[in-house]
Amino acid sequence: MPTPTCLLGGAGIEDRVVHGHDPDRFVEIGSLSKVFTGTVLAQLAKDEVIDLDTPLEECLEDVPAGTGITLRHLAEHTSGLPRLPVGTGGPPGDPYATFTEDALRTSLRELDRVATGRLGEAEYSNLGYAVLGYALTTVTGRPYQQLVDDLVLLPLGLEAGAVTALPPRERRLVPRGLFGRTRSLWTLTGPILPAGGLWATCRTLSDIVPGLLVERRLGPPALSWQRGSAITWHNGATRGSSVMAAAHDDGRWLVLHRLGPASATDTLARETLLAAPALDSGA
Secondary structure, eight states, rough: OOEEEEESTTTTOEEEEEOOTTTTTTEEGGHHHHHHHHHHHHHHHHHTSSSOOOGGGOOTTSOOTTTOOOOHHTTOOSOOOOOSOOOOSSTTTTTTTTTOHHHHHHHHHHHHOOSSTTTSOOOOOOOHHHHHHHHHHHHHTOOOOHHHIIIIGGGGTTTTTTTESSOOOBBBOOOOOOOBBBOOOOOSSSSTTHOOEEEEEHHHHHHHHIIISSOOOSSOOOOOOOEEEEEEEEEESSSOEEEEEETTTSSSSEEEEEESHHHHHHHHHHHHHSSSSOOOOOO
């Protein structure tokens, strides 16, 4: 069965919506959610509400003293925390179902023992972004959705809720399995939300990506973005849904979403962006 695909981009990239995809329906964006969490952090730091190098223990009372972990470490994946939350076995096919706020706070109290890597060394961590999101909501006293709305979406000229954890069910585009049945989704509405639980339409993402990476209307790209040779990017994947957002230093950009494996999405996005004609210096 052909994979539903939506590819939207800037100059030099041909928009494509094929095999039943819909750019105006909400899709899971997985770890691309980290970009919103990182941008919230950057805006709070710019407004001097917090400092990037604030020790985590000053934000969350459950964290033992002396871990050395700062908000910057969490945003840059250099906290030493593992990729997945500890002890989140969950039911088959849903790795985050048992990762509740109580489970998160238990991990915080044992953070010095939970860490599996060295502080300052890169180790991609979903747990780290769950902790970062929890710290941001605790320090500000504002729900995560409100932080995303007020500090990312509204400043970019978008409506509150245009990126959300709870889109209307009738507006969701989800993977389907045997006989067209809807496949079960991961539970991403708990404390893992800031690491990978947001939904957005491709149309909305195609407003956000150039706003953040090309026009840089909120300042330099947040620490959550990944950096390659001349390309700033981030991807995301859940169970059967995958996305890539990227921009070249010369202004080319794209958003690619597929109801299919992440590896193929990443490859297609890279090939498309690099194959697009380079923009001239006046563009």
